[in-house]
Amino acid sequence: MSLLDRIQKDMVDAMKARDENRLSAVRMIKAALKKHEIDSMKPLDEATEMQVMNSLLKQRREAADMFRKGGREESALKEEGEIKLIESYLPAVASQEELESAVAAAISETGATSSKQMGLVMKSAQARLAGKRVDGKALSELVKQKLG
Numbered sequence: 067m068s069l070l071d072r073i074q075k076d077m078v079d080a081m082k083a084r085d086e087n088r089l090s091a092v093r094m095i096k097a098a099l100k101k102h103e104i105d106s107m108k109p110l111d112e113a114t115e116m117q118v119m120n121s122l123l124k125q126r127r128e129a130a131d132m133f134r135k136g137g138r139e140e141s142a143l144k145e146e147g148e149i150k151l152i153e154s155y156l157p158a159v160a161s162q163e164e165l166e167s168a169v170a171a172a173i174s175e176t177g178a179t180s181s182k183q184m185g186l187v188m189k190s191a192q193a194r195l196a197g198k199r200v201d202g203k204a205l206s207e208l209v210k211q212k213l214g
Contacts, residue, residue, distance in 0.1 A: 069115045069155060070099055091148045095155070098122055116156065116199075123152050160198035168194040169208050181213045 073096045080089035102118050103110050110118075126149045133142035160168075172190035176183060187209050192200065 069112075069119075070096065070110070072155065073099070087144070087147060088151065091151045094148070095119070095122065095152060119152055119156055120199075123149060123156075126152065156199050157197055158199065160195050160200050164195065164198065165191075165200070165205060165208055169205070169212055172209075173212060179213075181210060184209055184213060187213065 073092055077089065077092045077096060080092055098118055098121075099110060099115065102114065106114070126145045130142045130145035130149070133139070133145060168191045169187065171194060172187045176186045176190055184206075188206065191205060191209065195205075
């Protein structure tokens with residue numbers, strides 16, 4: 067079942083359950099995916115779906131932080147609820163051990179010795195972690211640390 071099909075099914079379930087918060091969040095996800103599909107004029111592949119979902123996650127995290135700084139705890143909690151829902155559609159997060167082994171394998175494969183070759187190592191490590199959700203910032207820090 068494709069991601070859009072799963073989201074459509076969940077949207078119907080939320081409507082039947084009269085769960086307004088969940089329905090709103092699922093509609094937002096579906097709208098973002100459909101917009102990207104229409105803008106690119108081709109069907110979404112899995113990598114593109116993950117890219118859209120990750121950008122939605124990032125937006126929600128930033129919004130929750132801003133609401134907290136502005137003293138709007140209720141709005142921040144709503145954003146965090148949406149984060150949990152979005153994460154339920156994404157693959158599991160790569161563990162620290164998986165990140166470290168992928169980076170070590172990427173460094174040995176590319177023969178990288180300096181931080182100038184960081185791009186090669188990042189690309190190789192991300193390829194090894196395909197199918198897992200990876201925080202690019204954490205991966206970048208780990209590569210810098212190993213090469214530095």
